[in-house]
Amino acid sequence: MPLPHEILFKTLADPTRRAIFERLCREGDQTVGALTAHAGISQPAVSKHLGVLKRAGLVKDRHEGRLTHYRAELGALDPLVGWAKEMTGFWQNRFDDLEDLLKRMDQ
Numbered sequence: 358m359p360l361p362h363e364i365l366f367k368t369l370a371d372p373t374r375r376a377i378f379e380r381l382c383r384e385g386d387q388t389v390g391a392l393t394a395h396a397g398i399s400q401p402a403v404s405k406h407l408g409v410l411k412r413a414g415l416v417k418d419r420h421e422g423r424l425t426h427y428r429a430e431l432g433a434l435d436p437l438v439g440w441a442k443e444m445t446g447f448w449q450n451r452f453d454d455l456e457d458l459l460k461r462m463d464q
Contacts (some may be wrong), residue, residue, distance in 0.1 A: 360437035368413040373398060375404045378415055388424050392444035 359367070369375045377392055389407065393400045407427055410416040414433040419426045 362440040365415070365434065365437050366415050368409055368415060371406070371409075373402075374410055377403065377406055378410055378429060380425060381416060382431065385418070386424055386426045386428045390424075392427070 366378055369378065373396065377396065380392065380395065389403055393403045396403050407418075408414060411427075412420060414431055416427045417430055419428070436451060454462070
């Protein structure tokens with residue numbers, strides 16, 4: 358089973374899905390129609406991308422009459438933030454070790 362950050366990477370790797378998610382982050386709740394108007398793709402394609410984003414936990418939907426409103430779930434990015442912090446620490450330690458080695462070589 359893929360790790361949470363792997364699911365998020367795979368989901369956000371698609372530029373159209375990423376653009377939809379970013380739009381929801383910047384502009385708040387949007388209907389499928391509003392998202393379609395700016396996406397440059399068909400409404401069924403937008404709906405499909407929203408389904409993938411929803412399964413990954415990146416968006417939530419709310420039904421209001423005949424309309425469905427979608428909103429970004431920023432907390433769903435926590436696994437990516439944690440992974441990035443882990444990798445930052447890993448590489449910082451490697452660079453510190455390299456710096457120590459180069460200092461010893463200069464002596």
